[in-house]
Amino acid sequence: MKKLLLAIIAINLLLGANLVSAAGYTQTKYPIVLVHGFSGFDSVGGLIGYFHTIPYNLRRSGAKVYVPSVSAFNSSEARGEQLADYLSGLRESKFNLIGHSQGSPTSRVAASLVPNKVASVTSVNGVNRGSKVADVLLGLVPEGVAQNLVGSILDAVGGVIxxxxxxxxxxxxxxSAKTLSTAGSMALNQTLGNKGIDPNCASMNEDVNINGYNIKMFSWSGNRAFTNVFDLTDPFLSATSLAFAGEQNDGLVGVCSARLGQVISTSYSLNHVDAINHLFGVRGWTNPVSLYRYQANRLRNKGL
Incomplete structure (x- = not known):
């Protein structure tokens, strides 16, 4: 009886330890800031989030999460300034920035402006070297009246957002289109000192020095445009993926462009929309929510 009681106590202690561990799995030292991409938003009416269920799944095991709103359509420089102002207005010492799509260069600009406020930058399917889709669109719509007309329509969409x-x-x-083009992105990279950008698209050391501050940089992405027959965005992304002429891509961003700092993986079964767990969780084999949780735990284990 005594041995049975001791065994029960030991099991309860073990289970309790596991629960504590699970509760703190995503509990980073610094808050996580999820930065939306092109045409994005924080949430619509507080109901539909750009990062579908991801903030909740980070918070439920300890993370403090912010989801700012920057321009849906604008240059990465302008969006980065908005993000830097947002970070400076919060009473936190530092942040872990996780940016999807244009959210990656936006985060990198913010890190260059307020490096003292940034502990890490993580790129998720990020446009770090431009998008061939943007190149094609700029080529199809010449400068002048036509481009201004299209621009006015999209600006109106941004107003609705x-x-x-x-x-x-x-x-x-x-x-926005110009900053996401190959030429615009390469110009931005040069302005930012090519921090975290390898000329051969290789993985780099995670440690990057920006104005005397050590900032860790990471990235991951998917390499498929079509991942689920029930996802209404997949046919669109399959069409836009033709712009890459055989290069691995997620429908909007090439694998090479998505690489920043230490590359975690570029072979996930994710397209550009899957990476933020949309449309409403309809995706391929890879669970994007788990990737954000893994990254939060990685940052936690690094003391960030």
């Missing part, structure tokens, strides 16, 4: 998400961000879709 402001309205339904409760934001008030400036919109400039032409600047």
């Amino acid at each position: 402001n309205l339904i998400s409760g934001a008030n961000n400036a919109q400039d879709s032409i600047a």
